[in-house]
Amino acid sequence: MKPSFRYTKSVPAEWVDYNGHMNDAEYSRAFSLATDAFIEHVGLDEAARNQWNYTIFTLETHTCYLQEVKEKAAFDITAKILDYDSKRMHLFFTMKNEAGELVATFEEMLMGIDQTEGRGAPFPETVAATIREIYQAQDNEEYIKQAGRTIGIRRK
Template sequence: MSQTVKQLLEDIVRKDWIDYNGHMTDSAYAIVFSMAVDRLMIELGITVDFRNQYHYSIYTLETHLVFIKEAHEGQGLRVTIQLLDYDAKRLHAFFVMENDKGDRLATSEQMLMGMDMNEGRPAPFPPSIKTRIENMANDYQSHPMPNEAGRKIGIRKKQ
């Protein structure tokens, strides 16, 4: 694992995540990446207490999942993050799910938004959160853009 990516989550493929094809269902991949976003919020200082006190959270605006390899029941999983970009209210994050052998299983590119929960509107990151985001961004400054980032979905027409 690269020293510039941060591991957020470790888990195993649970029995109730297995579908009729005998591997992890697509919705379970989304659950795992959502759990990783929750861990990211904690890393940034947006804990339950913080949310309750400041009525501030992060919402997911957009996500793009790429399925690379099947995951099977009992298999170990880990999710890492690479922060691609940020501004006053948004984070552009790239998550990678790997199995316990280090094989890439899936990626999730996400746009996340800081939200004032009282107003139900986007709001700038509070100073303490902004500082942690800036520190995280510095860690990824020289890391290359992942191949899956910025991909567009569509059917390529033969010419």
């Protein structure tokens, strides 16, 4: 079984804004770095991408900011595959602080791309097998409050 995914980092000074906490754009950077690490985790490291002339594009993202994260604070990002098909992955990342409190979430849709054709294409078989293995090993019944949210003002 593929070990679970975890990405850990601390907030560098250059990620802190005039409010004294991590800037909203830097949450996107942190989740993007975690996405890159997850892509490597499923078997698409630089060598594999070059070998297969295959890469991953981001189609859509949604971030929820739940708590402030200050300079030098450590955070941990984990990933869950909400769904997948032959060439797409619907992922959900959670960012937690050192106390284990949820501070942000990031939902995204990724698509595998054949770089020769310049269009969507099925994952290489070993990558597809790893995605399947991770999905089958995780808790797929878990309710995730932030997943699938839309932006809007709730009217009473």
